[in-house]
Amino acid sequence: xxxxxxxxxxxxxxxxxxxxxxxxxxxTDHKVIAIQFLLYSMVFLTLGGLLAMxxxxxLGFPGQPMPGGQVLLxxxxxxxxxxxxxxxxxxxxxxxxxxxxxxxxxxxGAFANYLIPLKIxxxxxxxPTLNMWSFWLMIPAGVLAVLALVAEGGxxxxxxxxxxxxxxxxxxxxxxxxxxxxxLAIAVFALSSLLGSVNYITTVxxxxxxxxxxxxxxxxxxxxFITAILAILAVPILAGAxxxxxxxxxxxxxxxxxxxxxxPLLWQHLFWFFGHxxxxxxxxxxxxxxxxxxxxxxxxxxxGYKSMVIALCAIAFLGWLVWGHHMFQSGMNPTLGTSxxxxxxxxxxxxxxxVFNWLGTMWRGNIQFHPAMLNAIAFVAMFVxxxxxxxxxxxxxxxxxxxxxxxxxxxxxxxxxxxxxFAIFAGIYFWFPKMFGRMMNERLGKVHFVLTFVFYNxxxxxxxxxxxxxxxxxxxDPNTYEFLRPLQPLNTFISISAFLLFASQLPFVWNLFHSxxxxxxxxxxxxxDNGLEWTTSSPPPHGNFETPPVVxxxxxxxxxxxxxxxxxxxxxxxxxxxxx
Amino acid sequence: xxxxxxxxxxxxxxxNLDHMFYAILYITGVVFVVVxxxxxxxxxxxRGRKDRRADYVxxxxxxxxxWTAIPAVTVILIAVFSQRLWSTIKDSDKIPADAVPVRVHxxxxxxxxxxxxxxxxxxxxxxxxxxxxxxxxxxxDYALNLESQDVIHSFFVPAFRLKQDAVPGMxxxxxxxxxxxxxxxxxxxxxxxxxxxxxxxxxxxxDAVDFARWQAxxxxxxxxxxxxxxxxxxxx
Numbered sequence: 001x002x003x004x005x006x007x008x009x010x011x012x013x014x015x016x017x018x019x020x021x022x023x024x025x026x027x028t029d030h031k032v033i034a035i036q037f038l039l040y041s042m043v044f045l046t047l048g049g050l051l052a053m054x055x056x057x058x059l060g061f062p063g064q065p066m067p068g069g070q071v072l073l074x075x076x077x078x079x080x081x082x083x084x085x086x087x088x089x090x091x092x093x094x095x096x097x098x099x100x101x102x103x104x105x106x107x108x109g110a111f112a113n114y115l116i117p118l119k120i121x122x123x124x125x126x127x128p129t130l131n132m133w134s135f136w137l138m139i140p141a142g143v144l145a146v147l148a149l150v151a152e153g154g155x156x157x158x159x160x161x162x163x164x165x166x167x168x169x170x171x172x173x174x175x176x177x178x179x180x181x182x183x184l185a186i187a188v189f190a191l192s193s194l195l196g197s198v199n200y201i202t203t204v205x206x207x208x209x210x211x212x213x214x215x216x217x218x219x220x221x222x223x224x225f226i227t228a229i230l231a232i233l234a235v236p237i238l239a240g241a242x243x244x245x246x247x248x249x250x251x252x253x254x255x256x257x258x259x260x261x262x263x264p265l266l267w268q269h270l271f272w273f274f275g276h277x278x279x280x281x282x283x284x285x286x287x288x289x290x291x292x293x294x295x296x297x298x299x300x301x302x303x304g305y306k307s308m309v310i311a312l313c314a315i316a317f318l319g320w321l322v323w324g325h326h327m328f329q330s331g332m333n334p335t336l337g338t339s340x341x342x343x344x345x346x347x348x349x350x351x352x353x354x355v356f357n358w359l360g361t362m363w364r365g366n367i368q369f370h371p372a373m374l375n376a377i378a379f380v381a382m383f384v385x386x387x388x389x390x391x392x393x394x395x396x397x398x399x400x401x402x403x404x405x406x407x408x409x410x411x412x413x414x415x416x417x418x419x420x421x422f423a424i425f426a427g428i429y430f431w432f433p434k435m436f437g438r439m440m441n442e443r444l445g446k447v448h449f450v451l452t453f454v455f456y457n458x459x460x461x462x463x464x465x466x467x468x469x470x471x472x473x474x475x476x477d478p479n480t481y482e483f484l485r486p487l488q489p490l491n492t493f494i495s496i497s498a499f500l501l502f503a504s505q506l507p508f509v510w511n512l513f514h515s516x517x518x519x520x521x522x523x524x525x526x527x528x529d530n531g532l533e534w535t536t537s538s539p540p541p542h543g544n545f546e547t548p549p550v551v552x553x554x555x556x557x558x559x560x561x562x563x564x565x566x567x568x569x570x571x572x573x574x575x576x577x578x579x580x
Numbered sequence: 581x582x583x584x585x586x587x588x589x590x591x592x593x594x595x596n597l598d599h600m601f602y603a604i605l606y607i608t609g610v611v612f613v614v615v616x617x618x619x620x621x622x623x624x625x626x627r628g629r630k631d632r633r634a635d636y637v638x639x640x641x642x643x644x645x646x647w648t649a650i651p652a653v654t655v656i657l658i659a660v661f662s663q664r665l666w667s668t669i670k671d672s673d674k675i676p677a678d679a680v681p682v683r684v685h686x687x688x689x690x691x692x693x694x695x696x697x698x699x700x701x702x703x704x705x706x707x708x709x710x711x712x713x714x715x716x717x718x719x720x721d722y723a724l725n726l727e728s729q730d731v732i733h734s735f736f737v738p739a740f741r742l743k744q745d746a747v748p749g750m751x752x753x754x755x756x757x758x759x760x761x762x763x764x765x766x767x768x769x770x771x772x773x774x775x776x777x778x779x780x781x782x783x784x785x786x787d788a789v790d791f792a793r794w795q796a797x798x799x800x801x802x803x804x805x806x807x808x809x810x811x812x813x814x815x816x
Contacts, residue, residue, distance in 0.1 A: 084777065088771070088773075088774065088776075163731075165731050165732070166731040166732065166771065169731075174774075264732060264747050264749060298626070299633070299634040300634040301636065303640075304639035304640070304643075306639070307644045307648075329743050329744055329745050330732075330747065331745050331752035334667065334670035334672070335671070337666065338663050341662060341663065341666065342656075342659050342663075345655045345662075346652075346656075348651055348655045349651050349655065352651040353651075357639075357644075359615070359618055360637075362622045362623070362626060363637075364637060365622075365634040366628050366629065366634040367622070367623060368628045381616060385612065388612055389608075391604055392604055392605075392608075395658060395662035395666075396663075396666040397597050397662055397669055398601050398604065398662070400597065400669065401597060401741045401743065403769070404736075404769040404770060465584045466584075468586055469584055469585060469586070469587070470586075472736070473769075474771040476776070476777040477777050480780055481765055481767055482780075483738060556638075558634060558636075559634040559635070559636050560636055566633060566634070
């Protein structure tokens with residue numbers, strides 16, 4: 001079963017005399033790499049958030065000088081008033097930063113790296129050096145992305161989806177260097193993501209501890225495993241498409257340009273063939289994290305483990321058949337639209353199964369409201385909204401009206417913020433003690449949760465109304481249209497809520513960095529959980545485990561009636577087996 | 581508050597589309613309320629207490645089957661009804677055969693409309709050309725041929741619930757029948773560059789008498805501008 005030999009573990013554990021630079025900078029230890037990804041993503045999460053604040057300033061107070069705008073945005077905001085061209089740069093780079101450089105590295109950089117080896121009982125990843133490269137490639141990728149934002153001639157202004165020919169013809173936007181940097185950033189990001197995914201897949205297949213059968217794997221590992229498979233199949237499509245886009249810009253090819261026989265819709269097909277699996281890359285790990293936290297917080301086995309695994313696989317599979325639902329109004333053959341509508345709407349089924357199973361897990365539980373659990377509950381509550389609003393746009397005729405409106409913006413944020421980001425918060429609160437050996441402040445965690453939950457809904461729920469009233473996405477000033485003028489108070493309300501939402505993250509940032517160094521020491525297993533990561537010290541040593549763990553049962557043995565304790569780590573035999 | 585909802589429908593299929601929206605809204609609304617209420621009830625009822633222990637339940641196959649089957653049937657029904665409406669609006673063979681043709685030529689950041697004159701056909705001498713204003717007759721079918729000169733734009737008439745991208749290098753199609761007279765706004769819904777936010781155009785729906793009068797007033801020489809048509813041709 002296992003290829004992680006005792007010798008490996010013993011070697012890694014003998015005495016850790018690696019120099020500082022090998023230990024914390026160019027480290028091959030998956031835990032250090034995970035923390036590097038965590039800090040890296042935090043930088044981009046903040047940057048992406050700041051861009052969103054500037055966007056909201058313009059929409060809430062159109063044409064008014066932004067306080068500090070001239071200093072912060074420079075050329076982009078002459079006299080503090082955001083320039084329409086720069087506004088599109090903000091919109092494009094907000095999406096790019098958040099999706100490629102914040103949420104994805106958090107889920108499949110930080111959490112996959114941290115959890116996979118620890119939860120399957122491996123000393124490290126299968127390819128530690130490759131793993132190190134996967135992080136260090138993100139540095140040039142990130143630098144290129146920031147260069148794209150500040151490049152001479154302006155930031156990319158074709159949106160994070162970079163639709164051609166707007167994206168590949170400088171004539172149409174006045175942007176050239178920025179868009180080239182954007183392409184390069186995503187190409188390098190793709191390489192990093194591929195290296196990571198190869199590693200995760202190999203590690204899960206080959207390095208599971210003795211007794212860790214596939215159906216005893218924690219759901220987070222199942223989710224990360226399937227995500228890695230999605231990534232390894234989807235990301236090369238993006239890389240190929242983006243290199244073609246780059247060629248269109250710099251060497252004069254016409255892949256997406258009709259004047260040379262190319263097809264603008266080809267870009268959309270390629271982009272969304274990657275892009276829709278990407279949506280699941282951004283949500284499946286979140287579902288995995290939430291499953292762990294909800295089982296732990298309810299002190300109950302996860303309800304319907306097997307159907308949870310099947311639902312994960314079903315979502316991942318269906319995810320390949322639905323890309324055309326982004327293109328209902330694109331001029332794609334409407335009959336093709338019908339098949340994409342059916343496959344898309346079917347995804348509601350496995351998604352519903354997951355939601356009901358989370359509810360089933362909480363049913364007759366003994367729910368502990370620690371910050372991780374609160375965020376996991378919020379995930380379920382908010383993801384339901386994001387999932388249900390998806391049905392509106394899956395129905396192609398309704399999509400004809402709401403496509404490219406704020407209804408879509410509301411939907412993506414209910415899934416990516418209400419879904420992924422709440423799950424990320426849950427994961428950080430839950431595994432922080434293991435990562436840093438210290439506890440985060442629970443009260444601050446609850447304050448952060450309540451403020452975030454309230455303002456998050458104030459920001460994104462009214463966006464559904466904007467969409468229903470017809471407000472288009474990516475417009476610099478809705479007031480140029482008469483029918484959108486009455487929406488200004490709503491836009492202003494959303495903007496003020498957005499500023500408060502951003503400010504609500506301060507307790508979290510303080511809590512994170514203060515607790516990292518000053519928090520009370522964490523014990524081995526503060527949440528009384530069953531995962532293998534909780535059977536080793538906090539933080540775990542290089543090599544993770546003193547002796548290679550042996551697994552006796554699944555990860556969700558909470559509140560067994562034949563036991564005094566309400567949890568049973570995976571490396572301890574079931575009471576019946578013990579008695580025998 | 582009334583402005584924070586759909587603009588009043590003014591096209592033949594707008595009402596059907598709204599019904600579809602409301603049907604989904606009611607279905608998802610019920611699911612939303614049931615799920616969130618259940619969640620809240622569980623959170624209160626099963627809140628952690630020192631003297632209690634969670635029940636050891638690993639799952640229930642009957643429950644799994646029920647909550648797989650019900651959503652499956654519901655979404656398939658939604659798909660079937662949506663499909664019908666979708667095909668009546670978008671299928672190319674559902675565009676009414678006797679619809680009056682309109683050529684919509686769009687470029688950064690301007691809409692140009694070539695409307696058929698009294699003969700009801702395009703590319704004849706009585707074509708009427710207008711920038712940023714499209715004139716139509718109420719209760720008459722119009723078939724749009726959309727062409728873009730540069731990047732992708734999207735022809736969006738909120739009051740008609742109509743949206744169709746215009747893609748360079750190809751002609752896309754849409755149709756509508758206005759059911760109310762009045763002036764309605766046309767917007768661009770697809771990011772098309774720095775002027776994307778300022779592409780409002782107007783769609784004027786006349787009653788039959790008024791339309792005839794307007795058409796007659798356009799018969800003056802020089803009203804047609806075939807030049808744009810030729811640019812569109814060369815672009816292709």
